Amino acid sequence: MAEPFKNLINAGLVRACGQHLQRAWRGFDRKDFEARALPGLDALEMKARAMHIADALEATLPGDFDRAAGIIETALAPPAVDDRLAFGITDAGLAGWIGWPLGEFIARRGQAEPERGLLALRELTQRFTSEFAVRPFLLNHFTLTLAHLQRWSADPSPHVRRWTSEGSRPRLPWGLQVKALIADPTPTLPLLRALQDDPSAYVRRSVANHLNDIAKDHPGLVAGWLEEHLPGAPAERTTLLRHASRTLVKRGDPRVLGAWGLGQRFRGEATLVVSPRRVAVGGNVTLVATLASSSPRAQALVVDYVVHHVKANGSSSPKVFKGWKLELAARETRRLEKVHSLRPITTRVYYPGVHRVELQVNGKVVAEAAFTLSRPSL
Template structure:
């Protein structure tokens, strides 16, 4: 059985943190820190572990925030020089998952000294990531934080440049939502424009995810972006923009589909079959789509499918799944097959009943099928 993800934050990591902090501040109460951080740690989930260690840091580091931040910075491992993500705490210093509670400490205690805190987070993000810890500064010190991001968009470290994009995402998963940027994403658009052609794929993928966040609330902004930045784009930018378009392609947004050459409605016949007709949670469903072209010219097609999951109240909730991208020749018949898993996941609960499935081509529903999920 795989090791639980939460065990990445463990007793050995706490002790290593205490050792490194004590090396750089001899008055650090290492035993007291460890006692607070380790109390009942094994019974806690991952976030709770990080928060408990942050509590122990607050109780153990100096009240003077500048001094506390300096101790943390001195205890860090050398900064990462490439896109490599395998950060680990070693004899050289702190890095990796201990960065979560360290960032939480800076986010809590640094609100009164935001400039000093942001400098500390810039150092930390080169050893882990400061994308979560910077969120409270965007809420409480927006102009100041954005001004620092404007300067750091050209930082030599790809981890800092990626942080500029990732830390300012409106809807960062697991992170505090930035309501002002959900309502108006325009302040970060110049940053994304600068970073979309970054030499690091790590940075560019963050820009794509940031644009996809914006697409959920302001589809027109991303449609405008595609119309402006897709023509003449090189392979790297095209890959970024395709990833940024994924939500709007699934939604069948006409402007976005047109930008990708997918704006025309499918010409031909379509069939969809789901088997077996009755399945249980944990099983897999086989979907077979058949497309028959009646066109006289090739058709560029984005083929997705929509599962209408039954809810507890008997209603349904649609979820779009990525299917296939293809070019269908004139008069061609194409058979497409995919296995759809019904294994339980943390973000979805399955309920028994008849689930409809729609086949969607270039944003329009062209065929339907159904299956019954058993209790």
């Protein structure tokens, strides 16, 4: 069995953190820090472990934030020099997962001195991402923080450049929501424009995810971005924009499909068969789609399927699943097959009932079928 992810934040990490903080400041009470951070650590989940260690840091680092931030910076390992952050604490200093509680400490205590806090996060993000820790600064010091992130989008370090995009995502997973950016993402657009052709794929991937976040609330803005930046784009930017388009392509957004040359209505006939017609939670169904072209020309097609999951109250909620991307030749008939799992996952609960399945070609529903889901037999 794989080691639980939460164990990346462990007692050894705490002890090494205390050692390096004491190296940076002889007055650091390492025993008190460990006495606060270690008890109960193993019983906590991952985020709670980071918060627990941050509590111990608050209790043992100096009350003067500038001094405390300087101690943390002195205790850090040398900055990463390439796109990788795949290292942890060594004799050289702090890096890796201990950066989560260190960033949390800076986020808590740095609100009274935001300029100093942001400088500390810029240092930390070169040893472990500060994307979560910068969120409170965006909430409490929006204009100041965005100005710093915009300036640092030209930083020599790819980790800092990536942080400026990742930390300001409207819907960062695991991060605090920045409702101002969900409502109006335009303040980050100059930053994304500066980074979308960054030499680092690590940075460009963040820009793609940032744009995809925006697409969930402002599809027209991302469609316009594609129409402006996709024509004549180099290969690296094209890859970025394709990843940024994934949500809107699955939704069948006509402007986005059109930008990718996929906006044409399917010419032909389509059928969809789902088998078995009755299946228990935990099983699978097989989807067989048949596309018969009536066009004298080849057709570029994106074929997805939509499962209307039954909810606890008997209503249904649609979920789009990626299917196939293909070119259908003139008058060609193509059979497509996919196995769809109905095993429970952490993000979805299955309820019994009739589940409709729609076949979607270039954003338009062209065929439909259904299956009945039952509770698993005991």
